[in-house]
Amino acid sequence: MEQQDHSAMEHQQVFKKLSVNGEPHSVGFSVHHSLLEVLREQMQLTGTKHGCELGECGTCTVLIDGQPVLSCLELAVECEGREITTVEGMMIGNDLHPLQEAFADLGAAQCGYCTPGILMTAKALLEENPAPTRDEVVSALAGNLCRCTGYHKILEGIDWAAAKMRGDEDFRPPREAIYGDPLPGEEPSDA
Amino acid sequence: MRPFKVIRPTNEKEAMEQVSKGNASYLAAGTDLLNRIKEHVASPDSVVDLKSLPGMNTIEVTDQGIWIGALVRLSAVSSHTDVLSRFPAVCETIIHAATPQIRNMATVGGNLCQKPRCWYLRHEGYSCVKNGGTGCWARDGENEFHGIFDNQICSATQPSNLAPVLVAHEAVIEIASKDGVRELTADQFFIGPSSDPLREVSLEEGEFVRRVMLPESTRAGSWAYEEAREKQSFDWAQASVTLLLDRGGRKGDHRVVLGAVSPAPLRRSDIEKKIDGSDDEIAEASGIAGAGATPLSENGYKIPMLKGLIGKAIRSARSRKEG
Numbered sequence: 001m002e003q004q005d006h007s008a009m010e011h012q013q014v015f016k017k018l019s020v021n022g023e024p025h026s027v028g029f030s031v032h033h034s035l036l037e038v039l040r041e042q043m044q045l046t047g048t049k050h051g052c053e054l055g056e057c058g059t060c061t062v063l064i065d066g067q068p069v070l071s072c073l074e075l076a077v078e079c080e081g082r083e084i085t086t087v088e089g090m091m092i093g094n095d096l097h098p099l100q101e102a103f104a105d106l107g108a109a110q111c112g113y114c115t116p117g118i119l120m121t122a123k124a125l126l127e128e129n130p131a132p133t134r135d136e137v138v139s140a141l142a143g144n145l146c147r148c149t150g151y152h153k154i155l156e157g158i159d160w161a162a163a164k165m166r167g168d169e170d171f172r173p174p175r176e177a178i179y180g181d182p183l184p185g186e187e188p189s190d191a
Numbered sequence: 192m193r194p195f196k197v198i199r200p201t202n203e204k205e206a207m208e209q210v211s212k213g214n215a216s217y218l219a220a221g222t223d224l225l226n227r228i229k230e231h232v233a234s235p236d237s238v239v240d241l242k243s244l245p246g247m248n249t250i251e252v253t254d255q256g257i258w259i260g261a262l263v264r265l266s267a268v269s270s271h272t273d274v275l276s277r278f279p280a281v282c283e284t285i286i287h288a289a290t291p292q293i294r295n296m297a298t299v300g301g302n303l304c305q306k307p308r309c310w311y312l313r314h315e316g317y318s319c320v321k322n323g324g325t326g327c328w329a330r331d332g333e334n335e336f337h338g339i340f341d342n343q344i345c346s347a348t349q350p351s352n353l354a355p356v357l358v359a360h361e362a363v364i365e366i367a368s369k370d371g372v373r374e375l376t377a378d379q380f381f382i383g384p385s386s387d388p389l390r391e392v393s394l395e396e397g398e399f400v401r402r403v404m405l406p407e408s409t410r411a412g413s414w415a416y417e418e419a420r421e422k423q424s425f426d427w428a429q430a431s432v433t434l435l436l437d438r439g440g441r442k443g444d445h446r447v448v449l450g451a452v453s454p455a456p457l458r459r460s461d462i463e464k465k466i467d468g469s470d471d472e473i474a475e476a477s478g479i480a481g482a483g484a485t486p487l488s489e490n491g492y493k494i495p496m497l498k499g500l501i502g503k504a505i506r507s508a509r510s511r512k513e514g
């Protein structure tokens with residue numbers, strides 16, 4: 001088996017302009033570094049999380065030119081001239097994005113580790129399809145794993161945000177998504 | 192990740208020269224290559240970025256067929272209106288591959304040239320015939336997801352979802368080589384371990400895939416793609432069946448190609464012959480699914496799985512035709 005000798009290899013360093021959340025940044029990094037590493041370590045944008053680093057969990061999802069991609073498998077050096085959006089760029093002025101608001105109000109995050117990736121994937125979906133069916137939401141999220149929530153509140157949160165974004169202020173998530181299912185024979189209480 | 196240099200060639204000749212120098216690999220989107228570098232099973236000193244080459248990122252529709260550049264992303268193929276209307280089976284196999292994010296990144300060329308997913312091959316602690324050593328760990332080891340056909344030398348299966356449907360359509364693979372451009376049919380392009388255990392595709396040193404052509408003459412009258420996998424959200428196929436009926440308007444010109452059960456996509460002309468429109472075609476065709484199989488200790492389940500998938504594919508292609 002070959003010994004991994006990291007120190008012996010000379011690092012090829014580059015200085016690049018990356019456009020992140022609408023702002024140009026000049027960043028220096030090694031060419032073998034992923035966009036995830038550069039966002040977190042060079043740019044201190046630690047909202048984007050690293051999980052598996054192998055393409056399997058989706059928590060590192062960012063948008064490049066509006067499309068969800070995995071920052072753990074994208075080399076930062078390949079991102080010059082493309083528009084990168086991370087969770088830090090989601091707020092609209094001083095207001096939370098409707099997805100962030102719906103996730104917070106509904107408790108669609110538990111440990112929160114999957115949340116930035118899911119928000120980015122959902123943002124891209126709603127920009128393309130303002131009224132997705134449940135199946136379309138589930139397919140869009142197929143590459144984002146959540147180990148805590150069981151997905152239910154995430155899906156309801158996306159429906160709610162989609163409604164808000166369509167201007168439908170009367171939409172309410174189903175009661176059981178907010179309070180949990182009532183026990184058999186029991187009336188749900190507001191308490 | 193182990194450090195490497197990134198080389199951006201400006202023309203094909205330079206790309207071939209650079210990749211032949213020392214320990215270098217071609218890079219497309221990197222979803223497979225970077226994965227292997229992180230897992231310490233690939234360790235190139237430099238990567239030659241094919242994305243810097245012009246002209247490989249387009250889809251061109253002609254009377255002969257549709258040319259798809261090697262750098263076109265999987266999601267761009269599956270959402271292309273002409274590919275969807277003329278070669279819907281290709282789009283269907285793509286939406287079963289990987290995750291939405293990976294489909295937005297992964298290129299067609301990279302999908303065809305990705306390395307197999309055998310867990311021994313993808314673990315730095317194991318050496319076998321496929322990485323220049325001897326023997327096969329899966330034979331007497333953990334082989335639940337391995338192949339059941341042509342598995343004597345190596346039972347790792349061809350991982351590409353596109354591979355079987357390209358064989359079924361007799362797609363042309365256009366290859367850039369030192370002596371100019373050469374073409375292979377998909378069936379010649381994907382190879383098993385008896386040709387060369389170190390390769391899964393017949394690319395010689397320095398060569399790369401430029402584009403792929405889906406021939407108009409193999410457009411299907413009807414079609415189906417069925418796959419089984421452990422997880423519904425996303426997963427590698429455990430077995431798949433690609434079925435094209437009455438290709439090019441020729442009655443009885445069918446193709447059945449099995450995926451994820453052998454080192455190269457497996458065309459089954461014996462099964463094709465049983466698909467004759469008779470009342471018992473499903474029983475006849477699925478009945479011989481396991482002919483020639485040599486299952487290992489943990490993957491015998493793939494035979495009944497194939498039987499089910501073949502039946503499902505025939506039913507679905509027949510109803511698509513009528514519907």
Ligand SMILES: Cc1cc2nc3c(=O)[nH]c(=O)nc-3n(C[C@H](O)[C@H](O)[C@H](O)COP(=O)(O)OP(=O)(O)OC[C@H]3O[C@@H](n4cnc5c(N)ncnc54)[C@H](O)[C@@H]3O)c2cc1C
Pocket residue numbers: 054055056216217218219220221222223224225226241261287288289290293296297298299300301302303304305306350351352353394398399400401426427428
């Ligand atoms: C979680 C996960 C799930 C997946 N599930 C599936 C699945 O279900 N089905 C499926 O089909 N795939 C699946 N994949 C694999 C994925 O489709 C491939 O990683 C991807 O298609 C590779 O394309 P790329 O452009 O990223 O290639 P790269 O990683 O850049 O390259 C892959 C290999 O091909 C070589 N190469 C690239 N382009 C060319 C070319 N034009 N000519 C010659 N050689 C070339 C490279 O040198 C490298 O060795 C999955 C991957 C992950 C991480």
Ligand code: SF4
Pocket residue numbers: 309310311312319320321322326327328329330337344345346347
């Ligand atoms: S199946 Fe192939 S790749 Fe896997 S251990 Fe055996 S020889 Fe190696």
Ligand code: FES
Pocket residue numbers: 049050051052053054055056057058059060061070071072073
């Ligand atoms: S960290 Fe990128 S997919 Fe898991």
Ligand code: FES
Pocket residue numbers: 108109110111112113114115145146147148149
């Ligand atoms: S909230 Fe913990 S992983 Fe999703």
